[in-house]
Amino acid sequence: MTVSSVASEKPNDISLSLYRAIWRWHFFAGLLVIPFMLNLAITGSLYLFKDEIDNTAFAYRNVVQPRGEALSPSILSDHAKAAVPGSKVLRFRAPAEPTQSARVTVGTDAGKTLVFVDPFSGSVLGKVGEKEEFNWVVKKIHSLDYFGFAFNRIVEAVGGLALILVVTGFYLWWPRKQTGGVMSVRGTPDKRVFWRDIHAVTGAIAGALIFFLAITGMPWSGYWGDKVNTALSSAGLGYPAQLWDDVPVSHVPTKDVLTNAGWTVENAPVPTSTPNGTGQAVGIDQIVASANAVGLAPGFEVSFPSDKPGVYTAAVFPDDIAKQRTIHFDQYTGKPLVDIKFADYGTGAKAIELGIGVHQGEYLGVANQIIMLLTCLAIMLTSVSAVVMWWKRRPSGRLGVPPMPSQRHIFATLTLVILGFGILFPLTGFAILATLVLDQLILRIPSPLKRVFS
Known part of the structure; x- marks a missing residue:
């Protein structure tokens, strides 16, 4: 082989190695986050319509018929307190509309209770434990805070990994002379290429919005969000x-x-x-x-x-x-x-509050809700199609991790870039580092796991 032919093949080898390195990290990120992304998408879809759910499924305690003058907040609070013997009034929420009930939070040694009161008659329409109210439960499951501190931190790591998934996914989707699988779906559901194209096309169309949901969800995270809040306040931007x-x-x-x-x-x-x-x-x-x-x-x-x-x-x-x-x-x-x-x-706080409002489908009315719902559905579709695509591709009895690129320095360089991203989002960085250590141990230490993870 001549020197010129070797030189002409080198760029192709570099390109293939880069593709495999990115594919490998895309696979690792997806392997870690898919169950959590499905949870975020499902619970997020429900929470987008929290007001609609309250006014339909729970209309018996949230919706009233306006008639005459509303009773004073003190009378409504007293009625709520009487509905839970031995309680103390903690909060009073005024009706947002004449057709809405007042909500009074009362507390006892056993916990807090939400009491819904007709503002015109003072009658108690219903009561529910604060930690049993439907939208509260949905929100806490969304953040995994429902299951404790450690699970809430997992969601923070998932948010950062979702950003990596979107960026690496765009690279893998980018057209490389192929005519299908860019904006069209080839094959039939029994073929792997069908699910590959569903995954790629859906991710390409909704990728920017998925990225938006991930980045605007990060301010709620317990560690990173708290640090950003403190930093903005210290800088006069909060x-x-x-x-x-x-x-x-x-x-x-x-x-x-x-x-x-x-x-x-x-x-x-x-x-x-x-x-x-x-x-x-x-x-x-x-x-x-x-x-x-x-x-x-x-x-x-x-x-x-x-x-x-x-x-x-x-x-x-x-x-x-x-x-x-x-x-x-x-x-x-x-x-x-x-x-x-x-x-x-401050400027920073305003920008984050705007992002949060759009994230929750609140800022732009019904159009905002529909766009965010479609994004949640896209997350579900890309997650499910990724699992089906992987299942059809994986060798029997093996995980089917994408092959390590022939030029290892490219994988190492990409890993350093990703770890640099992990510095910005520390809990994501820990997840990346743990994955890297496990991957290298399996590759370098002979064991049955080496075959399973190949």
């Missing part, structure tokens, strides 16, 4: 810390007093009240009236003070993110101590 300059604060974060605190303010400290001469707190009626008077959007929730230094916190995080607002009221005077509007957020 919640406006200067609003607390002249206000005494507690060590209680806002997320501990509200059912659902917005991402930007969830770690912001709750201020403290200053007891007056009488030591008597103002009532919930005055706080709700004040919140309405300053223009808090309908559907806001008010948390009650838990102790003498505590405050009333009124907050709302509606579909229109521009109307997000959190106000802490002194429990003795009823005066606002801190009033945080969306307009007060």
Whole structure:
């Protein structure tokens, strides 16, 4: 073979090695995340329509017939408290619409209960344990927080691996002189090429949206999201810390007093009240009236003070993110101590809140919900087609890991790039590193696993 022919073949060998290296990491990422991606897609599809579910499947406790004047928040709270003997009122959520019930959260030693009350008659429409409410359960399963701390951290790693899947998937899909499998599906369901094309074409069409869902879901992650929140706040790009300059604060974060605190303010400290001469707190009626008077959007929730230094916190995080607002009221005077509007957020926080709103299908109405639903369906389809494609391709009794490229330095270089990405998302980095160590041990140490994993 001549030198010129060797030189002409070298670029092809490099290209093939790069393809195999990317395919191998795409396979590893998919192997780790597919069950979790299916969970995220299914529960996410349900949560997109949480309001619709509440107003249909649970209409008996959420929907009312408007008639006359609504009763005061204090009367509604008393009715809810009476429905759960020995309880204490913790939160009051005002109806977002005249056709909606009021929701009062009460607590006992056994836990918290949501009590739904007709705002016009005061009758109790239903009650459910806070941790048994349908949308709460769906949301917690979505994040795997329902199963404990460790599982919640797994979801964070999955989010980063999903980003790797999309990027590597685009490379593998990119047309290389083939005429099929780019935007068309070849073969029939009994053929592997059919499932390969379903996987590739669906991923190519929805890849950008899947990437968007993954990256906008990361702020909720327990480790990475908390670090980003802290960093933005420290840089003046998160919640406006200067609003607390002249206000005494507690060590209680806002997320501990509200059912659902917005991402930007969830770690912001709750201020403290200053007891007056009488030591008597103002009532919930005055706080709700004040919140309405300053223009808090309908559907806001008010948390009650838990102790003498505590405050009333009124907050709302509606579909229109521009109307997000959190106000802490002194429990003795009823005066606002801190009033945080969306307009007060820093640039970084505004961008993340926008991403979260679109992620949850809230920002652009029904069109937003449909687009996100289609993206969730695409995740399900790519996941299922990946499993079927792998099953049809794998050798009998073996996992069918894509072959190591002949030029090992290309795989090593790509691995370093991916590990660099892992620095940005540390829990994803740990998952990548663990996979790499296991892969290399199996390759280098003779054992029955070497054949199974080949």
